[in-house]
Amino acid sequence: MTMKVSVLTILGSQQSLVASAKAGIGAEAELQQTKLPPDFEIDASFPAVPLGSGGRDTRLSQLQPDQSAQFAVRGFIETNDPSQIPVSLGDVPLFADPAIAPFITCGGTPPLGNTADVQAKLAVSRLAERGLDGSEVAVAIMDTGINLQHLRGKLGRMPRFDAANSWQPPGGTGAPGHHPVDHGTMCAYDALIAAPNATLMDYPILSSTAPGGSISGATLAMAFQGLAQLITVWAVAFAAGGAARYKALVINNSWGIFHPSWDFPAGHPGRYIDNPNHPFNGLVSVMARAGGDIVFAAGNCGRECPDGRCQTRTSDAIMGANASADVLTLAGCDIQDARVGYSSQGPSIAGMYPQKPDLTCYTHFLGSEAFGAGTPDSGTSAACPVAAGCIAALRTRLSPAHVPPANLFAQLRASARHVRGNQGWNGDYGHGILDPEAAAQIAGL
Numbered sequence: 001m002t003m004k005v006s007v008l009t010i011l012g013s014q015q016s017l018v019a020s021a022k023a024g025i026g027a028e029a030e031l032q033q034t035k036l037p038p039d040f041e042i043d044a045s046f047p048a049v050p051l052g053s054g055g056r057d058t059r060l061s062q063l064q065p066d067q068s069a070q071f072a073v074r075g076f077i078e079t080n081d082p083s084q085i086p087v088s089l090g091d092v093p094l095f096a097d098p099a100i101a102p103f104i105t106c107g108g109t110p111p112l113g114n115t116a117d118v119q120a121k122l123a124v125s126r127l128a129e130r131g132l133d134g135s136e137v138a139v140a141i142m143d144t145g146i147n148l149q150h151l152r153g154k155l156g157r158m159p160r161f162d163a164a165n166s167w168q169p170p171g172g173t174g175a176p177g178h179h180p181v182d183h184g185t186m187c188a189y190d191a192l193i194a195a196p197n198a199t200l201m202d203y204p205i206l207s208s209t210a211p212g213g214s215i216s217g218a219t220l221a222m223a224f225q226g227l228a229q230l231i232t233v234w235a236v237a238f239a240a241g242g243a244a245r246y247k248a249l250v251i252n253n254s255w256g257i258f259h260p261s262w263d264f265p266a267g268h269p270g271r272y273i274d275n276p277n278h279p280f281n282g283l284v285s286v287m288a289r290a291g292g293d294i295v296f297a298a299g300n301c302g303r304e305c306p307d308g309r310c311q312t313r314t315s316d317a318i319m320g321a322n323a324s325a326d327v328l329t330l331a332g333c334d335i336q337d338a339r340v341g342y343s344s345q346g347p348s349i350a351g352m353y354p355q356k357p358d359l360t361c362y363t364h365f366l367g368s369e370a371f372g373a374g375t376p377d378s379g380t381s382a383a384c385p386v387a388a389g390c391i392a393a394l395r396t397r398l399s400p401a402h403v404p405p406a407n408l409f410a411q412l413r414a415s416a417r418h419v420r421g422n423q424g425w426n427g428d429y430g431h432g433i434l435d436p437e438a439a440a441q442i443a444g445l
Helices: 015-023 115-121 124-129 148-155 183-191 220-239 279-289 379-395 405-414 436-442
Strands: 003-012 049-052 070-079 092-096 137-142 199-203 248-253 293-297 328-333 359-362
Touching: 003 220, 003 279, 015 070, 049 220, 049 279, 115 124, 124 436, 137 183, 137 220, 137 379, 148 183, 183 199, 183 248, 183 379, 199 220, 220 248, 220 279, 248 379, 279 293, 293 379, 293 405, 328 379, 359 379, 379 405, 379 436, 405 436
Parallel strands: 137 199, 137 248, 248 293, 293 328, 328 359
Antiparallel strands: 003 070, 003 092, 049 070
16 A cells, blocks of 8 residues: 655755745745655645755854755655665655654653752752853753743743744644643753743744654654754854854753654665764754754663553664764653663664763652643653753853853763762763752862
């Protein structure tokens, strides 16, 4: 039976692609004029994404539509067998656009401790005494969307929020900050635990209802589009000349792929999960070199309690951008410093950076109650934004221009608290439990 499969491909610069990238959402007419390879049906709801030269050394200036030599577009091909997807259509390469999902846990156990306990473990009060509270630092939540009213009810105040530099994906619904209470609201709450004065930005990549061929809902293309928009925002509004609006940008990603069957088959050069040359992984590298602190969850395929979507596969479970050398990858532990059984363990999938996770942070506590009264903030989904908030706190006085993301991540690994005498890296905890105050001391803050 013939089925449609959503894919990403890279095309050389054309006037229609430049116009689409400039127009953003609503550029369907421009894309329909694009010269395409045979048997490729373009998704006209997905604006073209400038890739510059297409290499990992692409500069921000090359990502301006008029300066870009290459563009990524999303579309569909028909196949009788998903395991036999062609490498290319003519000389146009095909890359995977797999489904992605938030890393919420299989659950079933009550929360252990609460927000105050997490704040105590992270020494948030001592961070505040050092003036490290996330002021003038932006935290982009790439997730299902944020509900500000729920956060206001939990925090007793309205958090700082940048609607102008938030984003709405193709097919998405709801205004920035006004999405249903869900996974993204949990992540936003958790990011503010250590950085209460950080400014949230809403990037609801997991809320899209854009068509997906044989895969419906959120796919990697939405994260790709969101990250491209965030790079533009950072380059234009924050980092390019004049007085920057924010001191730093932290990007939280509590999502990923649960099983290789969601991706192209093994050995396909367009596969995502083990391919540093996939366009999304390349864009991650560009963002990291531009000064963005990118944080990813390790996933919930731990040996003791894997999510059902892991299909019992618990080795090589940290995949794709979650296993990139350019990001900080978080495992999860409870407030007693015990690794939670669903936290994915390293090493990561072959082909990506092997020593993942990098660090461990706190999860499974009573916090946002985004999923109902008494339910925990759980999964490595919660550990990730708690860590992102710690980074935002440090960035209050630690400029990415002077301490780039790679250097900061190295300091966090070096200052991590070792568990049960473990030294160096291990597959359960990475380099240890994140200790932002120790990192602040090392940095002289």
